[in-house]
Amino acid sequence: MNTSFLLLTGRRSALRQAGPRYRSYASSSASSKPSPAAKNRWIGIALVTIAAGGTGAYLRSQGPGSATLNPDTFTKYNLVSREPVSSTSSLFTLRPRYPSEHNYDVYEDAWKTGVWSVMFKQPQLQIGRDYTPLPTTAATPLTVDEENNGYLRFFIRKDPFGEVSRYLHSLKLGADIEMRGPQIECAIPKQTQEILFIAGGTGIAPALQAGYSLLNRTTEENRPRIHIFWANRLKEDCIGGHSDTPILPTSRSSWFAGWFGSSKETVPRDQIAPAQPLSNQESSMIVRELDGLKSQYPGQVTVDYYLDEENRFIGKKEILNYIESTPRPSDGSPGTKLILVSGPEGFISYMVGPKVWADGKELQGPLRGIIKELDLKGWAVWKL
Ligand SMILES: Cc1cc2nc3c(=O)[nH]c(=O)nc-3n(C[C@H](O)[C@H](O)[C@H](O)COP(=O)(O)OP(=O)(O)OC[C@H]3O[C@@H](n4cnc5c(N)ncnc54)[C@H](O)[C@@H]3O)c2cc1C
Incomplete structure (x- = not known):
């Protein structure tokens, strides 16, 4: 059993409470099948809250307005x-x-x-x-x-x-x-040392948040890291983006092709091309923000850009290449490594399996997708 089930605690069913509302935490193990006990706990965690007013919710009448952002009134x-x-x-x-x-x-x-x-x-x-x-x-x-x-x-x-x-x-x-x-x-656990964030399109916004939140915890002794894979359909979305990892010319099928079941074609590692800037034009706003984060926390942020338009997709090989480059988790420090996935539904499904709805609540659902196939050990997974 992977203790990542236990990682993500401390949430509140906050629709009924003052302060921030918390989505339910149903972190999926990236490794072995849960034991029955773990499974029960997983269901227990999964059935905690999720915003009843989630996407598409019809808005019931609200109380009087407040000047301060709050979870209960607009x-x-x-x-x-x-x-x-x-x-x-x-x-x-x-x-x-x-x-x-x-x-x-x-x-x-x-x-x-x-x-x-x-x-x-x-x-x-x-x-x-x-x-x-x-x-x-x-x-x-x-x-x-x-x-x-x-x-x-x-x-x-x-x-x-x-x-x-x-x-x-x-x-x-x-x-x-x-x-x-x-x-x-997603409450990022205090002990988190490493985040792998897989973002599609506007899923980069939570990636920037995760980076900001994690890296703000930096001290002389504590230097957490985040690596972001950012996939876009069009070059214009990430103009000026420069991948930190040498490009692996591997996965030739897009997440949406994978979603419909097509197989991946891979190319040997010796065909690795050097990192290339996507364009000489001025960087897009989000690329500048990512570069801003990098300059604030040198050596703690890396970003790789993937473009459907250029037939470069995030696949198993890219993920494994990154995972293998990170230090192995020590047995005594569970929950230090976190994979977060954010983007369109199909993107999330392809990477980690779909979130599921039950009793009017959106739950994490079981881990599936290519991350499950990779059977990674020591990484907790969260679908945004
Ligand atoms: C936690 C969270 C954070 C988010 N953050 C961001 C963010 O920072 N930036 C951002 O851009 N987005 C973000 N999103 C996504 C955002 O909430 C919206 O889902 C998105 O903007 C689309 O909403 P919409 O009302 O414009 O589209 P919708 O009206 O919801 O439609 C979405 C698509 O579904 C199709 N559709 C709608 N109804 C049907 C139907 N009955 N049958 C078939 N197709 C249908 C529409 O044609 C459209 O293409 C976030 C989502 C979540 C859950």
Whole structure:
């Protein structure tokens, strides 16, 4: 049994409590099959909470508004700016509509805990969707005053048929946006030393959060690390991105092809090509943020970029190559290594198997996908 089941504790069924809401923790073992006892515990953990107001939830009537972000009522923010990042995504900057000296502390608690989100309301349809605030890095253009005043930034993809993302992209500057939260998506355990974050598209936002949260714990004695695999369909999404690992010209099928069952074609290791910048053009906003994090924590952050457009996909070989490059976990320190996966549903399914719905709750579901096939030892896995 892998003790990763036990790693991720300390959550609260916070829909009923003040403070951040926590999603249920159903970390899956990346190694052997759980014993019946472990299985029971897994089910127990899995049945803890998950946000009842998750994606697509119909929003019941709310109490009076608050000036401070909170999980129970919607708080008004103003759209300060919306800058295109690529042809399909934008960076949104929002500031609280009414001043509150508490926002900073609310965010700070969430940043310290791990990966978190807020729910935006679409008022005409009375539906909500979750979005992930971006952390502040050395590359973030916010001023200290703006940060202290509770500004938040979001990287949001416009789904051409999506209700809320289209609505957000149609708003005029200065418009109100209502949100509630924070909702903790993944509490990063204190003992975590190594995160492998596998991100698809806007799944990079929680990767930046995980990096920020983990690396903020850096001291002279404690130097945790994060490695990010970031897959995009188009080059324009990650212009200027420069992979830290020499490129393995391996997995020739995309996650969506794999999802439908096609097999992978691999190329021998001796055909490894040197790392290449994706483009000479100016770096995209997210690439600058990733570079900002790297410059703040030299040697503790590495990023590899994968592009469908260039037939480069994250596959078993890439993951194994990274895993083998990390120190082996010592028996006495379970839970120091964490794999987080975030992105479109099909991407998550392909990597670690789908999340599942039961009794109106979204649960982690069993570990499947290529990570299960790799049968990694000593890594806890979490689907975002
Ligand atoms: C914790 C969390 C954090 C997130 N963070 C971010 C973030 O930072 N940035 C970001 O861009 N996204 C993020 N997302 C995703 C975001 O919440 C939304 O899911 C996304 O913006 C799409 O919402 P939408 O309302 O625009 O699309 P929806 O209206 O939900 O539609 C999504 C797609 O499903 C299709 N669809 C809808 N209904 C049907 C149907 N009945 N049959 C067939 N197809 C259908 C639509 O055509 C569309 O293509 C996050 C999600 C979660 C859970």
